[in-house]
Amino acid sequence: MLLSFASGLNASSTERAPPAAKGSLYVGGTGAATGILKILVKAYERHHPLVKTVVYPSLGSGGGVKALVADKLTVSFSSRELKEEELQRGLIATRLFRTPLVIATHPAIEISAITSDQVANILSGEMTHWGNGALARPVLRPLKDADTQILMDMSDNLRQAMLTAHKRTGKNVAATDSDAADDLASIKGAIGVTSLILLRAENRRINILRLDGVAPTLKNLNSGKYPIGKTIYAIEKPTNSALANSFLTYLQTDEARAIIVKYGGIVGDY
Structure with missing residues (x-):
């Protein structure tokens, strides 16, 4: 199940800055995304200085989903699609990049x-x-x-x-x-x-x-010349907090996508 991020911004638009967010943002999951998340949240914090971010060490894809369900994470990141029982909880997986x-x-x-x-x-x-x-x-x-x-x-x-x-x-x-x-x-x-x-x-x-x-x-x-790659998904709840939506919206911006590409990810349609 692959859905687009729910937001009022066009994925490539950064002209209208979203309202300043505040609070504590907790992200984590697959270790494949830990390093790039640390870079992305620092960039996000520059736009939202009232947000305190924590990137957890590698929890694994399944561990990240469990932490999200238990309200220990604001947004989780996974290197696999959601399982049937996870979909039944209403969780949503969105492709973020491929590497x-x-x-x-x-x-x-x-x-x-x-x-x-x-x-x-x-x-x-x-x-x-x-x-x-x-x-x-x-x-x-x-x-x-x-x-x-x-x-x-x-x-x-x-x-x-x-x-x-x-x-x-x-x-x-x-x-x-x-x-x-x-x-x-x-x-x-x-x-x-x-x-x-x-x-x-x-x-x-x-x-x-x-x-x-x-x-x-x-x-x-x-x-397709190189045969193997992995996809990283952002995992969200069906009812997100304002802070979760703010961070998910940021991940669609040109700035965030340029960061992902710089470090080795393919964004957009592939």
Whole structure:
């Protein structure tokens, strides 16, 4: 279920400033959006200095929805569409942006590209070391996680390799997007998936790879040349507070959209 933000402003209009908002704004959810949310709320605060904002550390998409329902968040952000039981609560998911899902390694792994077959071989254990002799150490996400599902949907080979990886003893499973990025930056030999906007917004020093010869750029994702990306949704209640509506309206402005594009998100129709 995808609906537009309810507001009196045109999505591309910033000519008429909305009334100044005030109060406490609490946002959070998927770790893929945490970094960009911190940047966006600072920009929002410049227009609304009476608003105090809090961006929670990665709660996960499901955790963010639960926090929204429990009135712990003003607006939640998710890397998946709403489930049926969440829709039955009247929650609304709106596409905010799409970002490339990237294959990345620890910065000490000095390679610039990888093939999907090589990723599968690392996951299955057929390839155990990098060219420099370092142990290849996959950073997995939970099997039901959106990033895992996106990778598995690329091919039957990757699906089987991922299932095999999750059966291996001593596997490393990062619970959140932020945990995965931490592991990729700190574990020598690490390889895993993360999102471009997370890496850019948080200024993460991780080695981003071309996949099957294609760089994970916005242009390549938008054209379909780059095969994998993830969508971030804003989740709202059917009866929003004035502050929630104010922030959701800001996310439609040219200023907010330019920020999202700068850090690695595609906005608008795609």
